[in-house]
Amino acid sequence: MPPDPSLDPLAPPSSRRAERTLQAAFALTSNQGAYVTLALVVGLGLMMLLVETLIYTSTASAHSAHLGGSSGMMSGPASSSIHLTILPQMPHSSIQGPAYSQTNLTVPAFSLVTITIVNTDPGDTMLPAGSPFGAVAGVVGGVASVDGQGYRRLDVSKVAHTFTVPQLGINVPIPGDAPAGHSGITVTFSFRTGATGMYLWRCMDPCGSGVSGWSGPMATMGYMQGMIMVVS
Secondary structure (H helix, E strand, O other), rough: OOOOOOOOOOOOOOHHHHHHHHHHHHOOOHHHHHHHHHHHHHHHHHHHHHHHHHHHHHHHHHHHHHHOOOOOOOOOOOOEEEEEEOOOOOOOOHHHHHEEEOOOOOOOOOOOEEEEEEOOOOOOOOOOOOOHHHOOOOOHHHHHEEOOOEEEOOOHHEEEEEEEEEHHHHEEEOOOOOOOOOOOEEEEEEEEEOEEEEEEEEEEOOOEEEEOEEEEEHOOOOOOOOEEEEEE
């Protein structure tokens, strides 16, 4: 099967410097709409922190068991799997635009987490030239796979969405066009968790509504952004 020209499997793996660049780009993005949105998200996230913590505390054991984690001290490496779908529209929602099927994620501490994302919202939303969000970073081997084909980077014109966790240096660009010979778009990647904590994750591609693309689902928790809770 001929390689997809939008994928660059030969690009060098992400480094710590790349992860710091990713975090800086997230915090200092030049897109004014994105900057305002991120400020609102952080404020909302802080207000929700106590509520989210109470909810997660009461359900952590059940979620961890479901995902393959364990409570207490782990006798060996733990692993978990999460399956997400990017929907073109949230059912029964008045907010127009794409949404992840699940946005509050719970994973075990000090474990290997594998995430599979099925993108059912085809089409590309171009990132700015030189954007760091076109590169895979913070994942095992510095490589994600789309329908079995490994990649380290997408052309900025071929990105539909991203899965980005700035505090952990994780970024995975998600294509909007299926590779040659494939009918769907399924992205898989793995990362290792550390100690317990709560982390904001979100899409960093302007795929929402409004002139800038940062309104609607991009500015609303539970659509293209959510929380990762790392539990013991």
